[in-house]
Structures are given as structure tokens and as C-alpha cells.
Amino acid sequence: MNDFLPINKKEMLERGWQDVDFVFVTGDSYVDHPSFGVAILTRLLENKGYRVAVLSQPNWKNDGDFTQFGRPRLAFMVTSGNIDSMVAHYTAAKRLRHDDAYTAGGVAGKRPDRAVIVYSNIIKRIYPDCPVIIGGLEASLRRFAHYDYWDDSIRPSILIDSKADLLTFGMGEKQTVEIAKRLDSGENIADMRDILGTCYICPNNETPYDGVEVPSFDNVVNSKKEYAKSCRIEQDEQDHIRGRLIKQKHGKIMLVQNKPMPPLTQSELDKVYSLPYARAYHPSYEKLGGVPGIKEVEFSITHNRGCFGACNFCSIAFHQGRYVTSRSKKSIIAEAEKLTHMPGFKGYIHDVGGPTANFRKPSCTFQEKHGLCKGKKCLAPKPCKNLSVDHSEYLDILRQVRSLPKVKKVFIRSGIRYDYLLEDKDDTFFKELVEHHVSGQLKVAPEHCSASVLDKMGKPHIEAYIKFSRRYFEYTGEINKEQYLVPYLMSSHPGSTLDDAIELALFLKKNHIRPEQVQDFYPTPGTISTCMFYTELDPYTMESVYVAKSEHDKALQRALLQYFNPKNQRLVEEALRKAKRYDLIGYDNKCLIKPAKPHIQLIKTAEIRTETLIKAKNILCQVRAKENEFITQTSVNNYRYRAYCCFNSSGYLRI
Numbered sequence: 001m002n003d004f005l006p007i008n009k010k011e012m013l014e015r016g017w018q019d020v021d022f023v024f025v026t027g028d029s030y031v032d033h034p035s036f037g038v039a040i041l042t043r044l045l046e047n048k049g050y051r052v053a054v055l056s057q058p059n060w061k062n063d064g065d066f067t068q069f070g071r072p073r074l075a076f077m078v079t080s081g082n083i084d085s086m087v088a089h090y091t092a093a094k095r096l097r098h099d100d101a102y103t104a105g106g107v108a109g110k111r112p113d114r115a116v117i118v119y120s121n122i123i124k125r126i127y128p129d130c131p132v133i134i135g136g137l138e139a140s141l142r143r144f145a146h147y148d149y150w151d152d153s154i155r156p157s158i159l160i161d162s163k164a165d166l167l168t169f170g171m172g173e174k175q176t177v178e179i180a181k182r183l184d185s186g187e188n189i190a191d192m193r194d195i196l197g198t199c200y201i202c203p204n205n206e207t208p209y210d211g212v213e214v215p216s217f218d219n220v221v222n223s224k225k226e227y228a229k230s231c232r233i234e235q236d237e238q239d240h241i242r243g244r245l246i247k248q249k250h251g252k253i254m255l256v257q258n259k260p261m262p263p264l265t266q267s268e269l270d271k272v273y274s275l276p277y278a279r280a281y282h283p284s285y286e287k288l289g290g291v292p293g294i295k296e297v298e299f300s301i302t303h304n305r306g307c308f309g310a311c312n313f314c315s316i317a318f319h320q321g322r323y324v325t326s327r328s329k330k331s332i333i334a335e336a337e338k339l340t341h342m343p344g345f346k347g348y349i350h351d352v353g354g355p356t357a358n359f360r361k362p363s364c365t366f367q368e369k370h371g372l373c374k375g376k377k378c379l380a381p382k383p384c385k386n387l388s389v390d391h392s393e394y395l396d397i398l399r400q401v402r403s404l405p406k407v408k409k410v411f412i413r414s415g416i417r418y419d420y421l422l423e424d425k426d427d428t429f430f431k432e433l434v435e436h437h438v439s440g441q442l443k444v445a446p447e448h449c450s451a452s453v454l455d456k457m458g459k460p461h462i463e464a465y466i467k468f469s470r471r472y473f474e475y476t477g478e479i480n481k482e483q484y485l486v487p488y489l490m491s492s493h494p495g496s497t498l499d500d501a502i503e504l505a506l507f508l509k510k511n512h513i514r515p516e517q518v519q520d521f522y523p524t525p526g527t528i529s530t531c532m533f534y535t536e537l538d539p540y541t542m543e544s545v546y547v548a549k550s551e552h553d554k555a556l557q558r559a560l561l562q563y564f565n566p567k568n569q570r571l572v573e574e575a576l577r578k579a580k581r582y583d584l585i586g587y588d589n590k591c592l593i594k595p596a597k598p599h600i601q602l603i604k605t606a607e608i609r610t611e612t613l614i615k616a617k618n619i620l621c622q623v624r625a626k627e628n629e630f631i632t633q634t635s636v637n638n639y640r641y642r643a644y645c646c647f648n649s650s651g652y653l654r655i
Helices: 011-012 037-046 085-090 117-128 138-141 159-160 173-182 216-223 223-236 265-275 283-288 328-342 368-369 391-401 418-422 428-435 450-455 464-480 500-512 528-534 551-561 566-578 610-621
Strands: 024-025 054-056 076-079 132-134 146-148 153-154 167-168 200-204 213-214 246-250 253-257 300-302 352-353 442-449 484-491 599-602 644-647
Touching: 011 024, 011 246, 024 428, 037 054, 037 076, 037 138, 037 173, 076 138, 076 173, 117 132, 117 138, 132 159, 138 159, 138 167, 153 216, 159 167, 159 200, 159 566, 200 551, 213 223, 216 223, 216 246, 216 599, 223 246, 223 528, 246 528, 246 566, 328 391, 391 428, 418 464, 428 464, 428 599, 442 464, 450 484, 450 528, 464 484, 484 551, 500 551, 500 566, 551 566
Parallel strands: 024 054, 024 076, 076 132, 132 167, 213 246, 300 352, 442 484
Antiparallel strands: 146 153, 167 200, 200 253, 246 253, 599 644
């Protein structure tokens, strides 16, 4: 294993460097592992002969960290890290998180909100003539004018707010190397307007003639229909074969997105994963307890990229792309062998996966020449008739990995597409998956059961999950193992009404599923579902979409998915009454909850003047609830009033 790249001036000087070619600024702690984009790009630049320093989680409240390496010879490269900084900081309910898996010690608050914008602006202020290139997930998903959930408004392209010179979107290896080569040759970054997989800003009068123009920033701010139109075009053109250049006017300047960069070939992907990663966090973090985020990936292998599943709420299709590429068997086996010799290896490889573990090839041969179909999905609502399904190569890889010396077990934790698996007429992979690659429970993602909601999600209908689960437990029974399915479920996704949430609750009850966790829909930038959340329109049909936006409406849907939890009794009852589903409150087996059991609680006798009787009653009525019945009994004797209130079993006053 090679040494880590320098993270401060002292480590730079220890290498005998007086300066560096690139300073790579990241909102994460420095982890030199191929599951971290910063590690891949910095090692790749190092491999090309460049001197690279990593500026990890700089203090943005003063300039000291940003100046310690001096002005890099070629450029600063800026990313928020593996995750959007706003998602890292806030829950779906916009509450501050208490920890950060990508920070040493799991400590929250080590990066600013909108990290890419903050870092880039600081650099441009200190070194105005130094090129700044932004990339990674945060920049990639915000490359156009976009709805920002945390501001609840439309923000311009992050390239404008950051004042950066260039934006790379998608998986950035080829773009990064091309930019580095051209900067090194003396080319001005302002002239780099032809690099695939990048965005740039230019005056309106310098806008390219080709491509397609989406509604302007002003238009999408003032019209949700225009925003929906823009979203659809942006999504449809993200194909490296048939996709077109996209333009979006922002006042007197134009944002230009070049066509996507073609994905890495298998040999190129193999080379990326053969670079000399330390596969660990920087030693300086040891005293802080290490970086929690490495635990899930330390002994895991990424074998593919891209996902033609393309769920509407997922950012992968807009970032990585729908085109699936994979590493060679030789490359994967070599990495697995390397893992067996690492300190701390106990015989378990936690994953051989990727965005979707059981994808190895493009979904069909058609896309090799023509690209992925515009406005269509490969798997939803039903698998395409042209879908090519084959698990044989993936199965062969898993067999070889689990046969390696020192390997006790190989798990698949990154998730599989069960609808794709069902299309395989050969059940060998399915059976071996159940027998060898499940660590007690297999996580899959039906997300919902309502057909209308699943259509808005871009997911298969629930019948596919039912069929899969039956076969899963059949095969599990054949080998006499006690294994479980853990379904991922999502509440309040656009299109999900209260009736839909009740339908899901009934489905869970019928199938004896009690989810421990439920994820509220999180409107992250750049997804089709987020467009629906903001506009309340389906960008592909322009039909109206119901959206639960208030915290209370979301809470009602979330509570229904965990109707069995006594803490949710009040919310579930409210939801059922609101939907007029009184038939689901009772003692019958079909019911979701039992009626609340009232008990009488004596309230302290109070001496109150006659004229204040109404005020006293109001005070009593304000105790925790605003529904049902308020019962009082009074007796008047020298202005004495005895009041009795009916409380339900949860302690809430019934009024």
C-alpha cells in the first residue's frame, strides 16, 4: 500500500514538494478507499504524474486551511464529498442530524451547508486567477436551476452560485484527466467548452447553436409547468449516445451542459480499481475514533456502475447514468484476494455489489448503438420485452470469491432488483443467493404496494414482490435456514394519498410485516420525484399529483406504516377517521387498531367565579387535544365547580 496523499503543508514538505499541481478540497474526512470519489480521482491524477494534496474538511470560518498549500500550479478541485452536504446535515424533516458518518469520530458540523458553494467562493476570493473545478454528487445534481427543499425555492445552477470555472457531472474520471492534461499544456480553462461531461457558463451571444434549450431560470422560478418541462428534458438527454447538449438561460448568461461523457470501458474500470489505495482512513483520525463511513465498505467490492432500474426518487440515473458497465472477473478476484490479506479481515466479504448488485450488463443490445430509450424504463411498470437477463457471470464471480482461501462467507448487501431476478428462467442464481449470500436477512425495496404510487416511483407493481418473497421463503425452507426479508418502504412519496398509506398498512398487516424503520420521501435535487414534489405535476404526463407536504400529513402516513406501535395510536386513529375508515378501528382481525380505552380522571376542584366559568372550561379543553368529546359535570354551590374530563388511554383529553 502506498502512503496517503498529503493533507497538510507538513506532509507536503515531507514528500519533498514545495508546491502541488492540484488541491482537492472535500467536505469528507480523507478516506483512501475506492468507494470514495475523492480517493479515486486523486489516485488517478497521481497515476498520471501529478502532485495532489487533499484538503479535507477545511475550516471555512478563516482562510488558513485554504492557503496552507499555496496556490496550486494547475487548479483547485472542489466537492462536498460522498454525499450532498444538506442531506448530510438534515433529516427529511429538516432537523439537524446529530452525527456524520463521513467525518472522523462521527462528529456533525465539520462541513458547512452547501459546502461546494462555500469552499469555491472562498478559493475564488483568495486566488481569483486560479481555476476552480467543482464536481461530485452535490455539484452534479445541482447543475441546472433546481428546486431546493431546504430553501423551499428554485436556486440557479450551482456553477453560478459557486463562481467556479467548470463543473464536472457524473463519474468524473475521464473529465478530470482531460482537464488536467489541457491545463498542464497551458490552455486557459475559459476555453474548455468542448469537454464531454462538463458544464460551463458563457455570455448569451456565445451560446452554441446546436443542442436543446430548456426553460430559463426566470421561467422555472415563475411557472411550475415550465419547471416540469425543464426537468423532463434534462432527464431525457442524459444519455451518452443519443443525448444532446442542453442550454439554460440565467439572465444575461447561459449555462451549457455538454453531452454526457461515455462511461469507462471494462479495462478502464479495472485500472481505476487497481490503483494503490490504502483502503483506510488517514492515520491522523485514529485518535478521534476513525471514520464510521468506512465500516460498511472496508471489506466490500464494487463490481459495476450505472443502473437501468432508474427509480424516480433515486439520483443514480441522473449522476452515474442508466448505462451499466462492470469490471472483469479477473479484477474482482484480485481485489478479493487483496482483502483477505488486510488487517482486520475475519473471513467475511460484506458485499460484491454496486448501485444494483445483480446488474452486470446493459439491459439490452439495442442501447449499444442507439442509447437507452427516451421516456421509458427497462423494468417498470413491467420488464421490457427486449430485456436481456443473465446472472451466470455474476454467479461465477461469487463462486470464485467464496472459494478463496481465508474467505468464510460472501454477502450481498447493496441490494438486488428482485423484478429483474424473477425474469431469469434459470433459478440457479436465486437458489445460491439464498444459500450462500444472505447474512440472515436480505434487503429489498418494494417501497409501496399501491399501483398508482409505484407508477410515480418508477417501480414494479407489488405482485412482483409477492412472487419473489414466496420463492425466497420456498428456497430458504428447502435448505432449512431461518432467513428473513427486510423490505424498504417509503412514506409520503408524491402520489401517495392517505388512502394509499392505509392500503400499504393493510398490506403489511396481511403479510405480517412490521417495519422497524420507515423512510419519509426526501426531495433531493435533480430527481423526477423531487420535480413532482415541488410542481405537483408528473413531468411525463403533466397530470396533477397529490403531495403530502405538511409535517402533520407526512406524520399520518408514516404512522400508518407502523400502525402496530402504541406510540402511533393517536395519529393512526386520526388518519383512519380522516379517511372515514371507521371499519379499521375495532376488535376484528381486519382492524388496524383497537379503539382508545377512556378512563375518568378527576380534575382538582376549583373555586371559580361564575363569570369565569367559560374561561375555565377553555383551559381544560386546551390540554393536548382538539377532538372527540369533552364531558363536564358541574355543581354550583357558592361558586364551586367540580369538573370531570374524559381522557383516552394515551393520556390525551377527549374534547
